[in-house]
Every structure is written in C-alpha cells, then in structure tokens.
Amino acid sequence: MPALATVGGAAGAAGSARRRRPLSRRRHAWVFLAPSAVILAVFVFVPLVSSFVLSGLAIDVFMNDVSFAGLDNFRRLVGDQRVWGATLNTLYFAALAVPAQMVLALAMASMVSRNNRWCRLLRSVYYIPFVCSMTAISIVWSILLDPNMGALSYLTRQLGLGAIGFLKDPALAMPTVVAITTWKGFGYIVTLLSAAILNVPASLDEAAQLDGAGPIRRFVQITVPVIWPTIVFCVVTTTIVSLQVFDQVYIMTKGGPHGSTETLVAYIYNRGFQTAPYDLGYASSIAVYLFAIIAVITFVLRRFVLRRGEDEV
C-alpha cells in the first residue's frame, strides 16, 4: 500500500531532521531501503510513467504500428459515455464503501478495545475475511447469492419473499458489492483503530469520567480526537483502495447487470485487455484520468475535510 509507505517515510524524515546521522548509519539505511526501492521502481514507478507515456500513443496490446496520438485518447475519453458511467459507479461505490467501513469499524473497535481474551478473539475473527483472497470471497458470495441456485435465495423463497437477484438487479448489484467489500475490509480498520484506542491515555478518560461525562460523550470528545490521525489514515487509504475497486466487480458481476457496476478500473481492463482491438493507449488515458481523480480527492480529503481534527492533535 503506497500510502502506508508515505506515512512511514514522513515519520522517519521527521526523526532524522533532529540530528545528523553518521555516514555509516546512512549506508545501513540504503541497504534496508534498496529492496523496497527496487520493487517500488519496477512495479509502481515504471508502470506509472509508462501509463502516462502510453496515453499519448496509438498502441494496441500487440504493439505493432505504434504512433504518436497527442491528446486524441483524451478527446475520445471526454465523449465516451461509458467513462462517465464508470466514473459515477466508482464514486458511488466509494461514497458507500468508505463510510460503511469506517462507521462499522469505529463502532466495533470501540467495543473490542479492551485487552481481554474475548476482545482479542473478536478482533481476530473480524480480521479473518481480510486475509482471504478477494477472488475466493467473490466466488463464494456469487454462489451464495445466485437467485436460482444460491443458499440465500433458497431461504428468501422459504420465507415467501421469492428469489432475490442481489447481483442481477441493477439497483441492488452495487450495494451488494459494497456490502461484501465492507464485510471483507472492515476487520483491518478495526485492528488499526483498536490499537489506537488502546493507546488513549487512561488518565484523560478518568478525568472526563470524574467530570460526569457518559460513555458516548467520552468516546466522541476524548477517544475520537485522540485517534484522529489514525482515522484520517484509514479514510484516505480506504478511499484510494475504493476508487481502484476491481476484483470483486470483475468476479461477481463483470460490470453488469447493464453496466451498473462497471467501475473505472474494470473499464480500463476491458479496453486494454478484454475487448479487441485491445487499445492500450486509450486504456492508459483512462488510467491517467483515474490517477487525477484519486490525486484530487486525496488532496481535498487531507487538506480540507479531515484537517481540523488533525491540527488539534
């Protein structure tokens, strides 16, 4: 997760600014940084730069007859209805998935942030879906939710509700994908938030308690402000991941029914690798467009929406 690396890097830089490290220690730092630097270069920076370059070319996956296309791919993008549909679907997904995961995780974290056996067990249980592969989870859920053969539709039929096409109904498909994503992802956020909650100084809580504050008030006015940097981190990373949603959509709905779950990454994949003429140039231009969306949203989130609390801490 690039954002994780950035946060860690920032903390390290702040530390080293205090006093100069001797040369030999800096050499050691290079040794430890080198493997990640190589991996990041090969799998993040090179593809990133490549997609910017490719977006200006007329190029297919066979890489024959490559020519310079200027801004043609971006002009085509502006007139492509599917790009706008996919943009709305992606934003819709993020607008549902980020609050759902944050609220659920915050609620759960507030309940399991005690260091006893039961809470530790619950935290592990919530974490289990997160370590499973999204592909496997998506396949299992598609089978469970199948309106004709799935276990869930058997139950709804027994209850007299009829078969419900959770992934087949254009209105239900995206909320269903969001629900499954939330179920898979919130355990990770619970782990981060409960670690932060456990670090809230007990003295603050006790002082507020003596002043007569109830549990809800203490949570809102003591816990939340203290763990605010962790909340900001979770919101930003969850937003970035949500805007790049792909696996679950690809496996469960293939972007359907009727394009209602086609996200930007799914459409990039579709243009570049799924549908002839495998237009890599055009797919890359959509990738650059998505990069811009993520950059703007992340900037706005950090700079304006989540700023106040961060300053307080």
Place this chain on the structure above:
Amino acid sequence: MSHIARISAIIATAAMTTSLAACGDGADPGGSKTEGGDGPVSLSLWTVFTGSDGDILREIVDKYNDSNDKGITINLDIMPNDQLQQKLPAAISTGTAPDFVLFGVEFLPTYVASGSLEDISDFWDKTGVDPDNYLERVVQLAQVDGKQYGTPMQYNLQYLYWNKDLFEAAGLDPDKPPATLDELADYAVKLTDPDKNQFGLALPVDASAYPQFFWANGGDIDDPATNTNLLDSPENLATLEWAADLAVNKKVTPQAVTGSEADTMLQNGQLAMLMSGPWQINGLRSQGVDFGVGPIPGGSAGAFSPEGGCAYMIPKGADSAKRDATYDFMAYWLSDEIMKEWSVRNGFPVFSKSAAELPEVTGDEVLKSISAATTIGRDYNLGYPLAAQIDKDAIWPLWEAVLTGSTQPAEALKSASEALDSILAQG
C-alpha cells in the same frame, strides 16, 4: 555515492531496463522460441474446453502422445475462453505464446488483423490431407482473404434443447418442439412455474447467439462486406419488443442469467428450453436428463442459425520443427477415427465426408437430429475483425438492456445503433 548506493542504483536501473526491453520485444513476437530439431518435440496447446468435452479432448491428446512415432508430446492447458483471450495477446506480444492454440473461429480475424497468426495454407500439401473431404464451408471458416490460418476442429450451429420430462408435466408433446418463435413464446409461458423456481426459456445476457432472432423476422445486424449498419430497423424493434415481453412481463427467463448459469439450470431440471451449441449434449447425458435437440425455431422470414466452430491455430513465430509437429497433430485430428470419436461421444455434427459414412455415425440418433438441424447455418460476421467488438460493445448491451427491462426496446435499439456506428467507423 557509497558502494551500496551505487550497487542498488545499478540493480534498479537494470530492473527497469529489463522490463522496458521486455516491452520492446513485442515488435518481434515469439523470437525466443527456438528449440526442437530431430529429437523429441514438446508442444504446448492452450484451449478453452472447460466442459466435459475437455475430458474427451484430453483423452484424445493423451492417446496421440502415446501412439505417435515422432516423439511428439502435447501439453494441454485448458482455461476459460475469457481468460485465454486476455492472456494470448499479451503472450504473443512478449514472445511467450504457446506453440498452438484451439478456440472459436469468431476470434480468429482479430489475431489475423494484428499479424499474430501463422499463415498455414501449406498444411494440406505438406500433410497430404485432402481439403475436399471436408465441408467447404467449414474449411473456409478458418480462412481470411483466401489464406488458411487454422485447421477445422469442430463445426456447429445453435440448436434448441428441451427437457422432455418438463414438456410432459406441462401437457406438451415431448417429441414436438416449437417450430416457430410464436410457438416458442407460447411454450415458454406454459413451461414457467415460479412456485417450482422453473423457467420456460433462458435468454442469457452474455451470449452471442442472438442474430437468429433478428434473422427470423427479416432483420439483421450489419453487413461486413460494406461496413453497413443494419440494426435500427422496424423488424429488429419488433423482435426486441417480443423478447422484452417474454423476459420482463411474462418472466419466462431467469433474471440476468449468464450462459453458464443457464447450462447448469438446464442440467438440473430448472429450465425447460435453451438455445445453445452441441457442447450441451455431454453434460445433459451425464446428468441423466431426458432431452430433445432440434433446429432453432423460425419466424416470418424463415429459420436461421449462426455458424460457429473451433480451429487449431499457430501463433506467429513458431520454428519449423514445432510447426511440422503441430501439422502432424492437426492431420491426426482430421482422421476418420478421431472425427468419429469426437462426434459420437460429444454429439457434434460430422464435417468430414468420409467419416460421415461410417456406420457408428449413421446409426447415432442424437447425431441424426443434430445433422438434420445443421442445414440452416448462416454466417454472422465470421472473418470480420470487428466481430468481437460489435458483440461486446453493441449487441450484448442491447439485449441486456432489453431483457433486464432497464431500457425500453426502441431507446435501447437507438443507442446500440449509435454504438455500432462508431465501431463500424473503424473498419
């Protein structure tokens, strides 16, 4: 700069250059495939036979590996068609493609257009296999501009399958399938029973098997010869309204069902009728379903069924030893023995004239029905490089919109026609 910094910089630069060089290799796909000679030859084959027919294909390949005296071994890699079509272009451009491939002829023109397949027109002369022994149409399916790019593996149309037990339970004659689209609609309603979660007819949203409905009423999709859009016609609108009525109002088809889900439903008795290829037969037999198979029902303009088939093809860059070895297997496939085995065990129509006269073939009931239903074939964009894009970007979304009821037929037809215009503009 310290030693270590210098070394890591060198490693990083090397890694980047390597990955860039790998991209650059694309201009000369398959350049690294030099192996073979007089010794044993090992061939990799990618294919899409994920159903029970894949087991039979594997048996035949194993038999070939054991029996051929040239030391040829074929390693079969079976994957879903979607996956193969996504992997192969990248594999070809990076020189890591398999030695030969086997998939639907409808995908062939795209690869030919990008120069990714070997011209194998010399196959007939080199192997001594007589092209005139095979139905001319089938041999032509793997040709583009008169050049042979594949050898036929199987040939098929779309057929109507029906569950005889469900017909009887609904008071219909199990030996009399619907002959017209009106009858099909009528039967579909009678065979639908929501209480039993039973559907009369599946109209999958991801199937390419829809031109037959347009053709039956005198409509069409496009003319590849002139790049003309024929979609937005009153005949097609009538067809779509008929389908919307069946799917949305009468609910005879499972909601947004996919082709593979429909296959499963037909096999487990939840579905009474389905239009599909011969690959259904083996699955239905193994599930013990009492089924009938016959021609696609017709409309006011007649009955037509889109042609399809699979072919063996060789990605660009094969060396001569591997190419000769592949020819040997292709010729083996076209022998009477294998043609007969594949058709009798799977129910595929026989396209070899000599094999068609073998007693095992002439005496097979399912093959008789299939052969009788194989006379109404019609070419749907075969050999047309834009074919796959037309289906994926215009025709499938059109049917999905109509069948799910998310858009009115007239509006859906108009936007599909606009999408088709922009695709045809590339031609």
